Amino acid sequence: MAVQTTIYHDLLKELENTAVTLVAVTKTKPIEDIQELYALGHRDFGENYVQEIQEKYPVLPNDIRWHFIGHVQSNKVKYIAPYVFMIHGVDSFKLLQEINKQAVRNNRVIHCLLQIHIAEEETKFGLNEEELFELLYNFNNGDLKNVMICGLMAMASFTDDFSIVRREFKSVKVMFDKAKEMYFKRIDDFSSISMGMSNDYKIAIEEGSTIIRIGSKLFGSRN
Ligand SMILES: *Cc1c(COP(=O)(O)O)cnc(C)c1O
Numbered sequence: 001m002a003v004q005t006t007i008y009h010d011l012l013k014e015l016e017n018t019a020v021t022l023v024a025v026t027k028t029k030p031i032e033d034i035q036e037l038y039a040l041g042h043r044d045f046g047e048n049y050v051q052e053i054q055e056k057y058p059v060l061p062n063d064i065r066w067h068f069i070g071h072v073q074s075n076k077v078k079y080i081a082p083y084v085f086m087i088h089g090v091d092s093f094k095l096l097q098e099i100n101k102q103a104v105r106n107n108r109v110i111h112c113l114l115q116i117h118i119a120e121e122e123t124k125f126g127l128n129e130e131e132l133f134e135l136l137y138n139f140n141n142g143d144l145k146n147v148m149i150c151g152l153m154a155m156a157s158f159t160d161d162f163s164i165v166r167r168e169f170k171s172v173k174v175m176f177d178k179a180k181e182m183y184f185k186r187i188d189d190f191s192s193i194s195m196g197m198s199n200d201y202k203i204a205i206e207e208g209s210t211i212i213r214i215g216s217k218l219f220g221s222r223n
Contacts, residue, residue, distance in 0.1 A: 003036045004218055011214070020205055023067045023194075025215030027052060028222045034060055037218070046088075046213050050076045057083055069153075069194075069213055071115075071125045074098045078105075086111040088153040088194050088213075091127050093138045096147055103146035110146065113153040113194050116175060118168040120157045129175055136183050149184075151192030151210070152176050156200055165200050169207035176208070 015022060023046040026034050034045060034056065043063060047053035048070025057066060065085040072080065072087060074095055080087075081102035090096055090112045103110045114135065117126030127135060132152075139149060154172045156165040176193050184190030196204025198217035205212065216222060 003033050004220070005036075005040065008037065008040065008042075008218055011218075018205065019210055021211045023069070023211055023213045024218055025069065025197075025213050026056075026219065027070075027215065029215075029219045031056060031059060033219050034064075038064065044085075046215075048089075050079055053084075054079055067213075077102045081108075081110065082106045084110060086113065086150065088113045089115045089125060091115045091117075091125050091131075093135050093142075096135070096139065096144060096149075097142075100144040100147045108146065109148050111150045111189075112147050113151050113192060114149060116152050116154040116172055118154045118156060118171055120159070120164075126154065132175060132179065133182075136179055140183055148189050150189050151194065152179070153194035153211075155197070156195070156204075162200070162203060166203050166207060169195055169200075169204050169209070173208040 011022060021044055023044045024037055024042055025046040027048050038061060044065045044067060046067040046069040050072060053066060066083060067086045067088060068080055068084050069088045071089045077098050087099060087110060096112065099110055099112060114132060115126040116132060117128055152172055152175060156168045172193060172195055180190055192210050193208055194211035194213065195209045196212040198214050201212040201214060
């Protein structure tokens, strides 16, 4: 299935007077889909498998901002560190240290979001509130100059009950505000909340999201 350009333009209209960034999630989708959206002016693309982003990155324009939205294993950070714009799924201090190390090697700063576990499913990665503040404490007392913590990321439960989804998103905003107050009060870069996918992005925006990650709505369902 081709890119849903009408839906894309409708989405842009919806976001027009907001500060919300649309990340187009292209996992499992062909290069041509990315090129098509790129030709329309889109620059923020999201992938969540290292092997796949490694194959796509070299053959696409280098002004694309690549968002790594999945869980990245420490030993794979080195592959994406030369070019990744933002890593959304950081959920341990150890991983943050590794990202910093690889960022230093590449003489660049990598934007990171800390992933919060809010969903009911146990399989999803992420920090609980206590772990989040422990990580922030360690970061604050450390010396990781080549990572920039820009905010939080979360995935809601896979459910039709949108009251649960809304409650989960609300809890992320509460944690974000608390983290901002405690550690990033005067740091403008701590300003992002990445939450909301094809089925729940409207709720996410209502609850304070600044980055939505949309895949199937733009590119059709994945196999
Ligand atoms: C696949 C994926 C998305 C996009 O999901 P859609 O429901 O297709 O919009 C967003 N975020 C993450 C982390 C994903 O893995």
